[in-house]
Amino acid sequence: MNYLEESLKLHRLWRGKLDIVPKMSVQSRDDLALAYTPGVAAPCLEIQKDPSLSYELTGRWNTVAVITDGTAVLGLGDIGPEAAMPVMEGKCVLFKAFGGVDAIPLCVRSKDVQEFVNAVALLAGSFGGINLEDISAPRCFEIERLLKERCDIPIFHDDQHGTAVVVLAALMNALKVVDKKLENVTVVTNGAGAAGAAIVKLLLAVGLRDVIMCDRQGAIHLDRPNLTPSKLELAEISNRRQKKGSLAEVIGGADVFIGVSAPGMVTAKMIQSMAPRPIIFPMANPTPEILPAEAVAAGAAVVGTGRSDYPNQINNVLAFPGIFRGVFDARAADINEDMKIAAAEAIANIVSPEELSPTYIIPAAFDPRVREKVAEAVALKAVATGEARVSPPKTGPQAL
Numbered sequence: 001m002n003y004l005e006e007s008l009k010l011h012r013l014w015r016g017k018l019d020i021v022p023k024m025s026v027q028s029r030d031d032l033a034l035a036y037t038p039g040v041a042a043p044c045l046e047i048q049k050d051p052s053l054s055y056e057l058t059g060r061w062n063t064v065a066v067i068t069d070g071t072a073v074l075g076l077g078d079i080g081p082e083a084a085m086p087v088m089e090g091k092c093v094l095f096k097a098f099g100g101v102d103a104i105p106l107c108v109r110s111k112d113v114q115e116f117v118n119a120v121a122l123l124a125g126s127f128g129g130i131n132l133e134d135i136s137a138p139r140c141f142e143i144e145r146l147l148k149e150r151c152d153i154p155i156f157h158d159d160q161h162g163t164a165v166v167v168l169a170a171l172m173n174a175l176k177v178v179d180k181k182l183e184n185v186t187v188v189t190n191g192a193g194a195a196g197a198a199i200v201k202l203l204l205a206v207g208l209r210d211v212i213m214c215d216r217q218g219a220i221h222l223d224r225p226n227l228t229p230s231k232l233e234l235a236e237i238s239n240r241r242q243k244k245g246s247l248a249e250v251i252g253g254a255d256v257f258i259g260v261s262a263p264g265m266v267t268a269k270m271i272q273s274m275a276p277r278p279i280i281f282p283m284a285n286p287t288p289e290i291l292p293a294e295a296v297a298a299g300a301a302v303v304g305t306g307r308s309d310y311p312n313q314i315n316n317v318l319a320f321p322g323i324f325r326g327v328f329d330a331r332a333a334d335i336n337e338d339m340k341i342a343a344a345e346a347i348a349n350i351v352s353p354e355e356l357s358p359t360y361i362i363p364a365a366f367d368p369r370v371r372e373k374v375a376e377a378v379a380l381k382a383v384a385t386g387e388a389r390v391s392p393p394k395t396g397p398q399a400l
Helices: 003-014 029-035 041-049 051-057 081-099 113-126 139-150 158-178 194-205 229-237 268-272 292-297 320-330 337-349 369-384
Strands: 063-068 102-107 129-132 155-157 186-190 210-215 256-259 279-282
Touching: 041 051, 063 081, 063 113, 081 102, 081 320, 081 369, 113 139, 129 139, 129 158, 129 320, 139 155, 139 158, 139 194, 155 158, 155 320, 158 194, 158 256, 158 279, 158 320, 158 337, 186 194, 194 210, 194 229, 194 337, 268 292, 279 292, 320 337, 320 369, 337 369
Parallel strands: 063 102, 063 129, 129 155, 186 210, 186 256, 256 279
Antiparallel strands: none
16 A cells, blocks of 8 residues: 555545544533533533632543644654644544543644743643644753643653653563663664653663763764753763764664664664674664664664564554553643653563563554553552542452
């Protein structure tokens, strides 16, 4: 199937991938009076007295806004907010299909950080959470930080944190396959944008000690001139040996490669220079940094990509629907590091020791266990870390 041609045909037919469907029937005067005026005045006045009741008397409890400015859309780049709408609608479909979460796509016509933040913050009372999507770095870091300061609902930039959660889950199991410990390995990454930065920060939070980040100019280190503020921050937390040089020069001896960059950045020779039984995650889409067959032929012990047509697809859909399901179940005020780590552990633990293999380190996107396990882990961690504002519903055996 030519997915591009077929998708365009279907988008013309669908004219949007979402419908707004009422929960109630309006077939009589009584129905109208209950759903709208005069009856609707009662919940309005209750919410006026206690705004938190908006979570009980409206759909806010289960609704996330999926918001972009269209500056970093998939592999298409800065295509503008209207052109980003098909992707935002698609993301909303995934929220519903994989998490039971209602999602509304919003595209903001501004590249100004303050304008964007103000627009989103003013709308926050309509939603239970905000999922930032496809916003270019380094602006996305500032936007997320400012929104967290202004809003009393969770702010989650999926390109950063969803990616990091799934990479962590995959790496946890890949390390079991090669019998190595996170605290003892050297990781080299390529790509220092939103995803690359979040991956490294989350790996450091769970015990990684040695990581070298690379971008188009090679290794990021403190002596490199003209570092942007965001890359200076990365230089301060990574590359403890201050290695210098290109990706090809610093990858030698590394145990793990993680790519969120561009096609063809890794060669067989580079993999052969790594430590024995290296783990390779070339995740550039649609064409990875090196094709899996080439990586395996060069000696890679485990390979994971972002593509569905290869084993070990490292896909954000494993994370964000379940994370928001758990966040909404606990009405969490924030999505903290402990909750992200809990989500990663839940994803990793779905693969049993008996199932674990070089070609099966992470569950498939359609595995029905993912939503429940991730949501439960996130909700429980929200309670444990003081982020929960209600007790989450019990699921699984303990609910019986």
